[in-house]
Amino acid sequence: MIRFENVTKRYRGTTRPALSGVDFEVQRGEFVFLVGASGSGKSSCLRLILREDVPTTGRIAVLGRDLRSLANRKVPYFRRHIGSVFQDFRLLPSKTVYQNVAFTLQVTGSSRGFIQQAVPEALALVGLDGKQKRMPHELSGGEQQRVAIARALVNRPQVLLADEPTGNLDPATSVDIMQLLARINAGGTTVLMATHEAAFVDQMQRRVIELRDGEMVRDEVHGGYGDTSNIPRLVPEEVRGAAAAAALTAVQEVQRQTADLSVVRAALAEELSAQRRAASTAPDAVPTASEIPEAQAVPIEPQTDVQPETTPEAKPAAVGPRTHPIVLPQVDVAEVGVADRLGLSDDGAEEVGPTS
Ligand code: ADP
Ligand code: MG
DSSP states (O other), X not given: OEEEEEEEEOOTTOSSOXXXXXXXXXXTTXXXXXXXXXXXXXXXXXXXXXXXXXOSEEEEEETTEEGGGSOGGGHHHHHTTEEEEETTOOOOTTSOHHXXXXXXXXXXXXXXXXXXXXXXXXXXXXXXXXXXXXOGGGSOHHHHHHHHHHHHHTTOOSEEEEESTTTXXXXXXXXXXXXXXXXXXXXXXXXXXXXXXXXHHHHHOOEEEEEETTEEEEEETTOOSSOOTTSOOOOOOOOOOOOOOXXXXXXXXXXXHHSOHHHHHHHHHHHHHHHHHHHTTOOSOOOOGGGSGGGGOSOOOOOOOOOOSSOGGGSOOOOOOOSSOOOOOOOOGGGGSOTXXXXXXXXXXXXXXXXX
């Protein structure tokens, strides 16, 4: 599902490679932690998977596609199969919860009927029904991250990438978010989560890929961050196939493919300038084009050396070792009633559909 073959990434103007000879493969349905200290290359890996950047040498295949040969114009379609969430949530500050989740669907031309069904379902899945009309600033950090997760899932991606998703949250809220990610994974979505927070990794006992100075130093099936000898094992979850409501997928694909991209870009440009105007009064979280997957169409710009305003790893290690494992909810995702539409029910494990 995701394969790195001897991947090296050197950023311009740097001496040491950010990634060096990285080799791994993630199978469908896995939950994988990507761990390592700040600067070890975790975010670089995720950016390469999203094709926000390209490796200097080596090969990356995602969802059966060799990213080297993926044409720039196909990148936006490719990205629709990959949900992503970040430490800083990246919500549009002047839009409601509902609008934040609906936005991507709107600009990619989903029908009004589909949006009206899919958005409430995604919000219900993350436990936020009833908060549709709230503004992001009216929500707690954990709730904001749930909105971001709903937004990432509303497109029913096969893969969810999470870059330090608990980095801005207190320990209790972080556990909630981890449980939500575990539940999403139990529904069949492949999850790759970058984190430097040892406690979660130790408790979840999932596969761990560790980077140190850009080199892969560990790939462990039931890993922990450090000494895990005292940590009780979680019962492995049943991994169900990534599901597909096939008819819905087909309809959605047609909608997407027929969406006039110039209209999409115009809508995005309009939206972004509106957001920037709004941001002159609300300085937080000004969305940039790169925060909206479809805006990243072509061409891929070289990465600059801009660091995020908040450094994730600068946060003091608030989470001490825990003595109890995170208890994974025994939720039958299908029962939530939205599983099919979010691609979380069983059967119908689909290979990625046509994206061009
Ligand atoms: P992590 O997410 O594990 O903190 P990153 O992937 O962000 O690590 O960074 C890995 C290394 O690459 C660091 O040394 C970082 O300074 C460098 N780096 C990351 N992005 C860029 C960039 N756009 N330009 C130059 N160097 C970068
Ligand atoms: Mg990072």
